Amino acid sequence: MEAASVPRQSPRQSGAAMAIRKFLSCYGLILVLLVLPVVYGIHDLSTDGNLIRLGQNFKDGISNGAIWALIALGYTLVYGIIELINFAHGDVFMIGSFVSVSLFSTVGLTLTTGPLGIVLGLVVTMLLAMVVCGSLNVMIERVAYRPLRSAPKLAPLITAVGMSFILQNVGLLWKGGSHQSVTDLVHSQQHVFTFLGITVVRGDLLAVLITVPLVFLLTTFIARSRLGKAMRATAQDPEAARLMGINVDTTISLTFLLGGLLAGAAGLIYAVYQTDAWFFQGFQAGLIAFTAAVMGGIGNLRGAVLGGLIIGFIQQISDNRIGATWTPVVVFAYLVLIMVFRPQGLIGEETREAG
């Protein structure tokens, strides 16, 4: 009986092990992501009797996550098309913040400007910051990545790190090494309304109101326009795209342009929302946004937005409960966990290599 049951047992066991493994690879990341919210949700329920504090974290997470989502889109676009982690992207975002901060006074924005003036001024500043960052990103591609298109894969990654350092140094020389406080133009901490006990402030609205249309425009552009179609074709198969008459170089430049535009907008939101700008902000923001892009599934636009929001939430919980000094550790730990257990991300990485 023993002898008979053993061979039957072992395939069933390995079947169970397979099932567990399958379950983990499907839902493991979601479970890991739920750990922090659930733990602190229970904690809130037992101490306060409601979930307002967690909800507050969630709301802050959404508005911060909107910024990460915009940056993550830049990572995911570029990775989608040339399989390069554009390490300098976070620093392009930082330059976007610096440009915005410098332009506020040029445009004539002060604390006393009227509401219409503020809106107009912010729109103008944002457009300028977007243009600067977009062209900067295109230039970076031209100088540092294009000459290495046929080199081994690590070469452009190393130049990307180099570009990131150069941009950081530019930021350092431009505004100095200390945190720059930014005029709180929109009174970002002023309450707008309260919903289910969660207070929404102006900064939150600003972040969401800028991000949503931009993401909508981007997705429509990529899904509908001719150039968007060219981008998708190039991403799928550059050789075939070239044969079909698509100018691959222009398409790649366009991708970098789009990524830079979004980074510029994110830079403005960050400066206005956090009322702070720092030459080193890009490094951490870049890594957080990259985590977001990977979490959603790199190469996947919806995934990047979703990942940005989730990572924003996690980061807020960590900032609020564990302590801001530990937030990088939490975020990086999540990055490692995702990479190890589900490198294709939540929605699924759209790469042929991963398939």
Place this chain on the structure above:
Amino acid sequence: MSVAAPSTPTKTGGRAKRTPAIPRLSGNANKILVALVLVAAVLFPFFFDPLSGFLDATTTALAYVVMALGLNIVVGFAGLLDLGYVAFFAIGAYTIGWLGSGFYSTVGGGKGIHFLTSSFASSLPGIHINFILVLVAAVVIAAFLGVLIGTPTLRLRGDYIAIVTLAFGEIIGRVAVNGDSVKIGKYALTAGRQGITPVDPIKLPGLQPFSNALNLRPWYWVALVLVALVLVVNVRLRDSRLGRAWIALREDEVAAVSMGIPLVRTKLMAYATGAAFGGISGAFLGSYLNTVNADQFEFSFSIFVLAMVILGGLGSIWGVVVGALALSYINRYLIPNILSGPDGIPRKLGLNFDFTELSFGIFGFLLVIMMVLRPAGLIPERRRKLELSEGAGEDSEPVIAVRG
């Protein structure tokens, strides 16, 4: 992509027959050259004041050479881009911080724990263990950490490895910064940005303990011995079965695995060896700089070391030595002593310009320029030179769909 790698332990049994795959560079001229360089290196400190800034810069440079040679094994030989190398520097430095300083002053009822230390250190509270033993401990701990960090990256592809190692490097750096609030029992993990200081000087049997306030020459010689040791290990490893396995993995993972190279063990050995060198250098620098401060373990340091490897030439041992010396001199001597300060060249020319603020950008610029103009480095590895002239890298086709 990830090919299951059945590890075949029997295959590496024949470690004894270590036939060099690459024809040696040697020749009599080369041997004489090495001997001359060695003699010059040993006699070098006598040409300088025992406390001169140049000797100080050279000693640090030698420690960086050890680190760059370690990173060269991971990045240059095995082709695993490690952006978190600073983690091993940190762990090496903390090993001496924990085992060779007054940091844990309450240990042993305030009397401390002592083992083979100088008579002065034996009278101090805290843990004080002989430098050589600390070095061994640093090697073991760093190698273990290397395996720990390497394991999750085994299935990942190149650029993801870079990010995971970077994340680990940042985690270690952050833990070092915040470690003063992490208590194990009643002992803090690190001293954070305060730094653990003072750290025991090196005490070798039969010699007085070193002092970096009186004479830098002994420090220099110890660093030189470490470099020589690491160089020998590096050259021997490169020509060994393991070294060839690393290079094979770097060139084509799938082909290498199908030829029977145990992927897991070979990669982990690369991480462990590279980490061990980082640990050695970290322990030495901890003692030499007399402080173990969390501010030392920033991401930029990983890039600094990477820049040395790239400048010299990925995988080229002598190139890496030259690259490391060049960059450390730029960083520790040229920028602070020549290009800035009141006697700096720009100041003499009437320019109000400080180069120290530019050091970041200089390294970034070097990385970009080297990669674009001379990707094989100053002194290219011969094998890689062949490769690059043949036009490798057809596998770098971008393949991803962007969908709305």
